[in-house]
Amino acid sequence: MIWLAILGMGLITFxxxxxxxxxxxxxxxxxxxxRALRFVPVAVLTALVVPAIIYREGVLSLSxxxxxxxxGLLAAIVxxxxxxxxxxxxxxxxxxxLLQALAR
Amino acid sequence: xxLFLLGxxxxxxxxxxxxxxxxxxxxxxxxxxxxxxxxxxxxxIVFAGAxxxxxxxxxxxxxxxxxxxxxxxxxxxxxxxxxxxxxxHLRHEAxxxxxxxxxxxxxxxxxxxxxxxxxxSEPKHKTxxxxxxxxxxxxxxxxxxxxxxxxxxxxxxxxxxxxAIPLTFMALLLPVVRDxxxxxxxxxxxxxxxxxxxxxxxxxxxxAALAGIAAGTVAEGLKR
Numbered sequence: 146m147i148w149l150a151i152l153g154m155g156l157i158t159f160x161x162x163x164x165x166x167x168x169x170x171x172x173x174x175x176x177x178x179x180r181a182l183r184f185v186p187v188a189v190l191t192a193l194v195v196p197a198i199i200y201r202e203g204v205l206s207l208s209x210x211x212x213x214x215x216x217g218l219l220a221a222i223v224x225x226x227x228x229x230x231x232x233x234x235x236x237x238x239x240x241x242x243l244l245q246a247l248a249r
Numbered sequence: 250x251x252l253f254l255l256g257x258x259x260x261x262x263x264x265x266x267x268x269x270x271x272x273x274x275x276x277x278x279x280x281x282x283x284x285x286x287x288x289x290x291x292x293x294i295v296f297a298g299a300x301x302x303x304x305x306x307x308x309x310x311x312x313x314x315x316x317x318x319x320x321x322x323x324x325x326x327x328x329x330x331x332x333x334x335x336x337x338h339l340r341h342e343a344x345x346x347x348x349x350x351x352x353x354x355x356x357x358x359x360x361x362x363x364x365x366x367x368x369x370s371e372p373k374h375k376t377x378x379x380x381x382x383x384x385x386x387x388x389x390x391x392x393x394x395x396x397x398x399x400x401x402x403x404x405x406x407x408x409x410x411x412x413a414i415p416l417t418f419m420a421l422l423l424p425v426v427r428d429x430x431x432x433x434x435x436x437x438x439x440x441x442x443x444x445x446x447x448x449x450x451x452x453x454x455x456x457a458a459l460a461g462i463a464a465g466t467v468a469e470g471l472k473r
Contacts, residue, residue, distance in 0.1 A: 147287055149314060154304050154321045155294035161325050163351035165333035169340040174333035181466050182330050184434040186299075188461025189323045190422040191435040192442035192454050193303055197415040200446060213412055220416050224423040231269050233420035234413060241409050 212248065216240030252374045256361070256381020263357055264389045271390050273413045274301050275397020280410045281305045285398050292394035296352070296387070299421060300324040302414045307451065309411065316451040323458050331359040338362075339379070341372045350376070353383035430472065434465030 165174065198217040199207060209215065220237030227233070271292070278288035278301070295301050300321045307317045331354055339350060362379040369375065404410055426435050438461025445453020 146314070147283055147308065150304060150308060150317050151287065151291045151294055153314065153318050154291075154300060155296075157318055157321050158295055158297050158300060158325045158328070159352060161322070161328040162332055162354040163348060164329050165336045166339065166347045166351050167344065169336060174330060179330060180469065181462055182326055183469075184431065184462045184465030185323055185326045185458070187422065187425055187431050187434045187465065188438040189303075189320065189454075189458045190299070190418045191438040191461060192457035193306065193320075194415045194418045194422065195439040196442050196446045196453075197306070199443065203447075205443075205446075213409075213415075216412075217415065217419070221419050221423060224420045228420070228424040230266060230417060230420040234269060234273065234416050237416035237419075238409070238413060241412055245409070 210248070212241050212244035215244060250377070252377035253381040253384075256365070256378040256383075257385045258381075259361055259365070259378075260357060260382040260385040263361075264385060267357075267386065267389050268393045270298050270417060271393025272397040272400065273410075273417055274298055274305075275394035275399075276401030276404060276410060277302065277305050277397075277414060278394075279398050279401035280404065280406070281309045283308075285402070288398045288401075289391075289395055292391055295321075296390065297325055297328075297355070298390070299418065302417060306411075306414050310451070312451045316455065319455055320458075323455075327356075328354055331356075334363060335359065335379075338366050338372070338375045342376055346376065350379060350383070353380070353387055355383065355386050357386055358383040430465045430468040433468045434461040437461045437464035 165172065194217075198213050199205060199211070201211050201213065206214065216237050216239075219240050220233050223229075223236045224233040275288055275292065278291060279285065283291065283305075291301055291304075295304070303320050303324055304317050307320060332351065335350070335354075339347065342350070358379060361382045362375070365378050366375055369378075401410070422435070426432055438457045441460045442453055442457035445456055447453070448456075
């Protein structure tokens, strides 16, 4: 199952990367595709991030006791201001560890 | 060779930013239950950080294969755009070289090379510069993933390492949410993803992505 996931993901990714290169510039990407593609990362990443932060063990949790929500919001501000993966990880992980320690 | 080294050197400052991303990806793979071999194979075969992390999140949640594949397709669709932009510059190459270029294609290799291509018209130089950047990226990514795998095996579950996945996505996501259409795309995707969280087969994720893309595209169309 894990090997199938890895191989399939690799094949799909390679196919996307090779697509237009294999066509040797005989065909350009259509305009509508380029426009829609701009929104793909935004939409997919948001759809992955938001539920991961506001659901706790499968239950919607919009309270201060949800450590991941609080640390996640702090990290979001850092990501927005600094655009740095490292700073976002530091604040988010540091925040969650601190809140978990305080809750004990 | 000179051009290869030029590309290699040009990419060095950015490699520091890749290291933590690769470390987290390798460590998360092991924490998700992949063997060390599977984790390193994933880095080598998929060689695309955001989709590796998304795949791991889905594997951990027990998602079916086709959802993992669809999500990979969505996250990596941008490579089609890069492929189209690079193609005219590398059309002189044989298919074997094109396959190598394709395998090594990343956001960084694409961005650095197109920037450099504005300054040269020598086709062979273009290929070698690209390979310089891309190979530097590949070596860094593999090294960081391997280090992450070695570290990840020692990190106890109480450290909430899986939380690093959404955090990394945030750092990739928030800088590109800059204008009204992208904000709308993010909001719509967020609302649908939350509503569809318990839909079967992780379809909430797929529908949320499609809804977000549609909202952004329509909003941009209205602006004109």
